[in-house]
Amino acid sequence: MTDARISGLRSVELGVPDLEVSSDFYRKVWGLEEIAAEGDAIYLRGTGAEHHVVTLRQRPKAELLAVHFSTSDRTAVAALHARAKAYGADAVSELTELPRVAGGGLGFRFRTPEGLPMAISADVAQHADVIADRARPTKLTHVVLNSARIDDQTSFFRDLLGFRHADSTDMMEFIRCCSDHHSIAYARGTGPSLNHMAYEMPNFDGLMRGAGRMKQNGFNIEWGVGRHGPGNNIFTYFIEPNGFVTEYTTEVEQVDEATYVPNTAEYWRNFPGRPCRWNMAGHPSNRLKAAMSGELTTDENLRCEEVMARTLGR
Numbered sequence: 001m002t003d004a005r006i007s008g009l010r011s012v013e014l015g016v017p018d019l020e021v022s023s024d025f026y027r028k029v030w031g032l033e034e035i036a037a038e039g040d041a042i043y044l045r046g047t048g049a050e051h052h053v054v055t056l057r058q059r060p061k062a063e064l065l066a067v068h069f070s071t072s073d074r075t076a077v078a079a080l081h082a083r084a085k086a087y088g089a090d091a092v093s094e095l096t097e098l099p100r101v102a103g104g105g106l107g108f109r110f111r112t113p114e115g116l117p118m119a120i121s122a123d124v125a126q127h128a129d130v131i132a133d134r135a136r137p138t139k140l141t142h143v144v145l146n147s148a149r150i151d152d153q154t155s156f157f158r159d160l161l162g163f164r165h166a167d168s169t170d171m172m173e174f175i176r177c178c179s180d181h182h183s184i185a186y187a188r189g190t191g192p193s194l195n196h197m198a199y200e201m202p203n204f205d206g207l208m209r210g211a212g213r214m215k216q217n218g219f220n221i222e223w224g225v226g227r228h229g230p231g232n233n234i235f236t237y238f239i240e241p242n243g244f245v246t247e248y249t250t251e252v253e254q255v256d257e258a259t260y261v262p263n264t265a266e267y268w269r270n271f272p273g274r275p276c277r278w279n280m281a282g283h284p285s286n287r288l289k290a291a292m293s294g295e296l297t298t299d300e301n302l303r304c305e306e307v308m309a310r311t312l313g314r
């Protein structure tokens with residue numbers, strides 16, 4: 001057994017019913033930059049070094065197509081591929097040279113025990129230029145997934161992929177793969193599905209500027225601005241035009257890999273600042289709760305489309 005493991009979160013790959021409109025939103029409103037397009041896909045970067053943080057693909061309906069992770073090098077990705085096959089992970093693809101348009105590198109795809117699509121890659125091109133703009137996202141910093149079999153998911157990520165436990169609450173399990181307090185969390189629920197994705201803003205002022213841009217374009221703050229308990233990050237949540245929940249966040253707790261000690265659900269149950277350390281944010285809107293659990297009604301989806309049309313002047 002090698003010590004190869006996941007070293008970070010790269011990007012999310014989203015199926016969207018209208019590629020052009022979704023690209024407009026992610027570029028003009030969310031603050032990403034299109035760097036490549038080919039076939040049914042558009043790749044968008046943040047201001048950090050990661051080649052792309054979002055891939056949009058034309059699909060009949062909105063769906064999560066993959067969460068992409070990094071590992072240290074080609075040897076590590078090959079070791080993780082062999083380990084995934086030996087572990088009996090579902091739908092493990094061949095180890096493949098990745099398209100140059102997506103930054104190249106070596107990688108493979110697989111599914112979690114509940115069937116959620118994942119991918120691991122190494123040796124992907126990085127941007128030499130880091131853009132200084134605090135109002136735009138630097139990177140994808142965490143993804144939260146709904147799970148009906150949370151113990152299976154957590155052990156899969158720990159034993160196969162090398163994640164470590166970060167925190168537990170009654171609602172969620174947080175796991176980490178780098179100095180960020182968490183890169184993945186599982187919400188106890190109906191799953192499997194995408195609960196939300198979070199993008200790091202450089203600082204609090206940048207987060208507020210991004211949130212203001214969203215408001216000016218017709219997207220309500222559905223939860224926040226507040227500061228979470230686990231992870232200590234400042235948050236603000238929105239529903240993007242496809243019905244996915246998306247978060248601007250900043251000041252995510254940085255943990256010392258060697259000394260960090262996770263807290264228990266009991267600890268957080270008795271924590272005074274719930275659900276916001278500032279006692280500011282209150283609870284998420286009902287609309288956000290529905291979107292997080294993948295249960296937005298048709299009416300709500302129509303509202304998303306109206307906002308998108310108004311936003312983009314169509």
Ligand SMILES: [Fe+2]
Pocket residue numbers: 142144196197198247
């Ligand atoms: Fe979050």
